[in-house]
Amino acid sequence: MGDSKGHIDICYVISHGFAARMLLQTGLILKLAEDGLRIAVITPDAKDSNLAELSVHPNIEVHDPGITQTIWDDDYGVKRMYYLEDMHSNPVFWEKHLYSIWYTKSKHPWKRIRPFIYYPISRLIKYFPGIRERFKRKEKTYLVDQRATELVKQLRPKLMVSTYPVNFLEAKFMFAAKEEGVRTLIHLLSWDNITSKGIFPVIPDEFILWGNIMYSEAKEYYDIEDKNIQVCGVPHFDHHIKIKKQGVYEDVVEELGLNPTLPYIFVAMSSPRFAPHEMDIVEWLAAEVDQGNFGEMQLIVRPHPQNVQGAMADKRWIGRLDAIVSSRVAVDYPKLVKSNVRWSMDKSDMDHLSKLLLGCSICLNSGSTVSIDALMMDKPVILTSFDADKELYYWKSARRLVDYTHLKKFVGLGGVDVSRSYAELKEKILAYVNDPARKSKERKYAIEQQCLSNDGNSTERVRAAMHHILQKNEPSGHA
Numbered sequence: 001m002g003d004s005k006g007h008i009d010i011c012y013v014i015s016h017g018f019a020a021r022m023l024l025q026t027g028l029i030l031k032l033a034e035d036g037l038r039i040a041v042i043t044p045d046a047k048d049s050n051l052a053e054l055s056v057h058p059n060i061e062v063h064d065p066g067i068t069q070t071i072w073d074d075d076y077g078v079k080r081m082y083y084l085e086d087m088h089s090n091p092v093f094w095e096k097h098l099y100s101i102w103y104t105k106s107k108h109p110w111k112r113i114r115p116f117i118y119y120p121i122s123r124l125i126k127y128f129p130g131i132r133e134r135f136k137r138k139e140k141t142y143l144v145d146q147r148a149t150e151l152v153k154q155l156r157p158k159l160m161v162s163t164y165p166v167n168f169l170e171a172k173f174m175f176a177a178k179e180e181g182v183r184t185l186i187h188l189l190s191w192d193n194i195t196s197k198g199i200f201p202v203i204p205d206e207f208i209l210w211g212n213i214m215y216s217e218a219k220e221y222y223d224i225e226d227k228n229i230q231v232c233g234v235p236h237f238d239h240h241i242k243i244k245k246q247g248v249y250e251d252v253v254e255e256l257g258l259n260p261t262l263p264y265i266f267v268a269m270s271s272p273r274f275a276p277h278e279m280d281i282v283e284w285l286a287a288e289v290d291q292g293n294f295g296e297m298q299l300i301v302r303p304h305p306q307n308v309q310g311a312m313a314d315k316r317w318i319g320r321l322d323a324i325v326s327s328r329v330a331v332d333y334p335k336l337v338k339s340n341v342r343w344s345m346d347k348s349d350m351d352h353l354s355k356l357l358l359g360c361s362i363c364l365n366s367g368s369t370v371s372i373d374a375l376m377m378d379k380p381v382i383l384t385s386f387d388a389d390k391e392l393y394y395w396k397s398a399r400r401l402v403d404y405t406h407l408k409k410f411v412g413l414g415g416v417d418v419s420r421s422y423a424e425l426k427e428k429i430l431a432y433v434n435d436p437a438r439k440s441k442e443r444k445y446a447i448e449q450q451c452l453s454n455d456g457n458s459t460e461r462v463r464a465a466m467h468h469i470l471q472k473n474e475p476s477g478h479a
Contacts, residue, residue, distance in 0.1 A: 010037055010159050011040040011152075023163070026236055029041070031463055033060050039060045040157060041062045071108070074168075082118035090195070143202070164190075174186075185206040186206070191214065194221055206228050212452070233462075240358075240373060242456060266300050269304050274401060281388050286299055302332045303318075334349060357373055363379050366385065367398075382416070386399060
């Protein structure tokens, strides 16, 4: 951890590679630094290649506080789900509970036992609400961290920013900032954070949000005043618009060994945790393409970083992916960097992904954020909401994903199709092959509701919002 060079205007806590993409590859942090603002970045890996480059700028400093997650940090995150959430009303929480009982890969005895202890307690809360209130009062004991407090005192920021507020590191620094009288901001990195991650450990003073849907969720869950909400769109999607304006994608298709003059379907995979038989669907699709059942169509398959790195990875898929490669089928592996920042991506990967989306005719996935990435490029999206030819238990099946709150709202906007069988998937692919403009109005509406705009100016809106927030009166007691 380096020495601070003085008073800091904005302090970002970056614990997630996708947040790094939003803040760095859009140039947002550099633009704020070029505006004359002093920026600090707190991260679990100051040597991450993406973050290390920032420290060259005279107005930016990068700190690794040396805080690592313990079993009790993990346990706190699980415990608060049982104590603070209605486990049965939100399908994400109920699925997490069932997974921890039946499907977890963990061999840690406490992780296997705790759902059998915490779940009965969660049932008692309805009759004894004092259990929940007592947990809320005690919660600060989980969040307090002397190293976080010391670094906040050292940096003396005007604004502490979290992008993934349920992360233990980010929560500790947001708590320390609140305790020291520093104004706090949450700038959410993903569309599911409000409805699928649980009540945030630290409720901020300010929010920067994507669009109308996220605005409504923030009002519903946190009752935030409008003056403390800035709706700005999604900075990292600006990159797609830049690539779209350039109009060049053929180089990446050619690099993958396919014909850049022919159309292709782009499949963005999820973790087996969410879609256990997605690989079967990919193999079926590769065979259909090889047989020419979609005309001249080619296929590019991209595993999610979850497929190849982290607790949800299943590298057994890698061999099967390599086996489908042919003159008409290619596999594009995401470019990860070695880092303690989860799913940190090489900075060239965003260009790569944008070009693959720009060139595709149809985007398939089981329900990931890439659905919105594709809509930003005005590409048809089909969700594969089935388990190949298997009949899985609902709570393990890919069918459950479209019932998650954020996806249910998204599908309800009408801009994407949902397929529930091979026959339906084939039918919907052919419908878009024959009419690429199908649902174009609905796609535009979905983007407006979810992301405000695809004008490519979200980064500038966030930049202006940050200046606006900093210009507000500092809270009393600020150092």
